Amino acid sequence: RPTERLAAALARRVGIEKPSANWRLVEDQAFDNQIATLELEERSVMLRLEHTKAGQTELFRTFERQLA
Secondary structure (H helix, E strand, O other): OHHHHHHHHHHHHOOOOOOOOOOOOOOOOOOOOEEEEEEEEOOEEEEEEEEOOOOOOOOEEEEEEEOO
């Protein structure tokens, strides 16, 4: 990815350090309108994404992930 390499080189040149966190995809990308829900219970966290389907009023689960 040429643009990514160029941006990284420019960042190094001006003294910006590489971030300590990084990202990776664990699910396919989804571009629908969605509702995100975080369920917090003591030290546990659950993330759920839901979406609708044309002509229907109920929510359908896109994915659910235990975060902590």
